[in-house]
Structures are given as C-alpha cells and as structure tokens.
Amino acid sequence: MKxxxxxxxxxxxxxxxxCGKVILPQELLCEPCGEKVLLGHDAYCHACGKVSCLCEKRxxxxxxxxxxxxxxxxxxxxxxxxxxxxxxxxxxxxARILAERLRFSPEYGSFDCVMPVPMxxxxxxxxxxxxxxxxxAELGRLLGLPLREDVLYKEKSRYEQHNLNAGQRYExxxxxxxxDIRLDGMRILLCDDVLTTGATMDRCAxxxxxxxAAFVTAAAAAATVxxxxxxxxxxxxxx
Numbered sequence: 001m002k003x004x005x006x007x008x009x010x011x012x013x014x015x016x017x018x019c020g021k022v023i024l025p026q027e028l029l030c031e032p033c034g035e036k037v038l039l040g041h042d043a044y045c046h047a048c049g050k051v052s053c054l055c056e057k058r059x060x061x062x063x064x065x066x067x068x069x070x071x072x073x074x075x076x077x078x079x080x081x082x083x084x085x086x087x088x089x090x091x092x093x094x095a096r097i098l099a100e101r102l103r104f105s106p107e108y109g110s111f112d113c114v115m116p117v118p119m120x121x122x123x124x125x126x127x128x129x130x131x132x133x134x135x136x137a138e139l140g141r142l143l144g145l146p147l148r149e150d151v152l153y154k155e156k157s158r159y160e161q162h163n164l165n166a167g168q169r170y171e172x173x174x175x176x177x178x179x180d181i182r183l184d185g186m187r188i189l190l191c192d193d194v195l196t197t198g199a200t201m202d203r204c205a206x207x208x209x210x211x212x213a214a215f216v217t218a219a220a221a222a223a224t225v226x227x228x229x230x231x232x233x234x235x236x237x238x239x
Contacts, residue, residue: 017087018074028093029078037075037090039067039223041101049195049218051225060198062190062205062218066105068097071194071222079193079222082131091131091193094221095138102143102189107217110187114140114147114219117192117204118154118176135221136191145189151211152204153177173203184212195220 013022018033029037045053049065069075069090078090102108116132124130133149140147155175188208192201195218205216 014089015087017078017081017089019077028089028096033074033078034093036073037069037078037093037222038097039070039075039225044223048198049201049220049223050198051223054198060202060205060218061209062201062216064105064107065195065198065201065218065220066098066101067195067220067223068094068101069222071196071224075222082134082193083127085128088129088131088134090221091134092138095135095142098135098139098219098221099142102139102217102219107187107215110215111143111145111189111217112186114143114145114189114191115151115204115208116147116149117190117200118149118152120154120156120175122156131193132191135193135219136189139189139191139219143189148188151179151181151183152207153179173199176200176203176207178207178211180211182212183208185214186212187215187217188213189217189219191219191221193221195223 014025014027015021016023016030016033018029018037021030023030039051044051044065044067045055046064046066048054048060049067071079078087081087082090114136116130116136119130119132137147139145153176155177190201190204190208195201198218201218201220205218208216
C-alpha cells in the first residue's frame with residue numbers, strides 16, 4: 001500500500017455505513033450489518049417489490065422487481081448516509097446483491113441497458129452525485145450492461161418525495177419526464193435507492209414503455225418493511 005493510501009486510511013478510515021464502525025479498506029459493511037440489512041429473496045413480492053404486496057391494489061407499470069436490502073435499522077442508516085453524501089458503500093454492496101439475484105432470474109442475459117431514476121441537476125450538484133446512478137453504474141459494470149442517463153430526466157418539484165403520503169407521491173412524480181428517444185423493444189433495468197410506494201419506479205417505467213420499451217425490471221437497493229407488530233396480550237395479563 002502506498003504511503004498516501006495509508007495516510008488516507010488514518011485520516012478518513014473506511015467505516016461501515018450501517019453502524020459507523022471502522023472496517024477494512026476492501027470491506028463495504030461489517031459482517032453483522034451485512035447480515036442484518038439483507039432482505040431475503042423470497043421476503044418480497046417479485047412483481048411490485050414490496051414486502052407487503054401491493055399488486056391487488058394496483059398493477060405497476062414495471063414488469064418485475066428485484067430488491068437487495070431492508071430499509072430499516074442498519075439498512076436505513078446506510079441509505080441515509082448515502083443520501084447525505086457521507087458514505088456510498090451501500091450503493092456498491094446493494095449492486096452486488098442485485099447482480100447476483102439477477103443472474104439467477106429468467107431474464108438474465110436479455111437486458112439491453114441499465115438506467116437510474118434521475119435526480120434534478122441542482123440537487124445532484126448539492127449532493128455531489130445521484131445515488132441511483134451509483135447503483136446503476138456498478139450494476140451495469142457487474143452485468144456488462146451500458147449505462148443510459150440520457151433518456152429520463154427530473155424537473156424541479158415543490159415537495160420532497162419522502163415527506164409525502166402514498167397518494168401525494170403519485171401526484172409528485174409528474175416531475176419526471178422522458179426525452180424523445182425511441183426504445184422500441186428494449187429490455188431495461190431501472191435502478192433507484194429505495195422502493196417505498198413504488199410511485200417513482202411506476203412513473204419512470206410508464207414513461208419508458210411510452211417510448212417503446214418492451215420490459216422494465218425495477219431494481220432497488222432497499223425496500224421499506226412494515227413496522228414490527230406489538231405483541232398482543234392474552235386476557236388476564238402476562239402469565
């Protein structure tokens with residue numbers, strides 16, 4: 001290791017984005033957090049991507065979904081640190097899990113490109129990057145797919161998506177748009193950091209299909225999970 005790398009590790013050590021503990025330079029998360037953040041491949045609906053399936057209420061415009069992590073506890077902490085430009089390790093960790101899961105999917109080998117959900121340029125300048133682009137670029141590298149950032153765009157919206165309820169989120173995603181680029185017959189991997197209601201992925205997938213895309217798979221670093229239910233007390237109190 002070069003002395004400059006040694007100095008960098010002393011001054012800015014690699015830290016686990018889940019718990020903040022110092023980890024080895026080549027690690028992305030510490031082992032306990034790596035195990036805690038993973039969302040089992042059978043723990044979510046492969047059509048909508050949600051742990052609590054939404055398919056009976058609405059059918060999303062995307063055709064399938066693949067998710068790597070739980071947006072809860074250490075997983076949520078890691079995503080939030082990425083959103084705050086503090087630590088991007090979770091982008092590369094989640095991309096590896098997504099790539100592994102996609103390699104075992106029936107669609108593997110048929111995708112034409114990977115696209116990130118876009119971010120408005122002012123917000124991207126403020127943050128320094130679009131976290132969805134980090135995930136998409138790494139996923140494209142692992143799967144040998146080109147990264148396309150020239151198709152979808154984001155206009156400035158009045159409200160932040162994470163501050164809205166489900167109904168408001170579907171109104172707010174009208175700020176996403178698509179350029180006049182034909183995508184006839186293309187099969188696309190659409191990437192984002194968190195799948196909450198699915199409104200953002202749904203809007204972007206609908207726009208891609210409007211321009212001719214044949215198949216869209218929503219690939220999310222994390223999905224929200226229902227809060228744990230409080231244990232019910234039996235009549236007469238706790239034994």
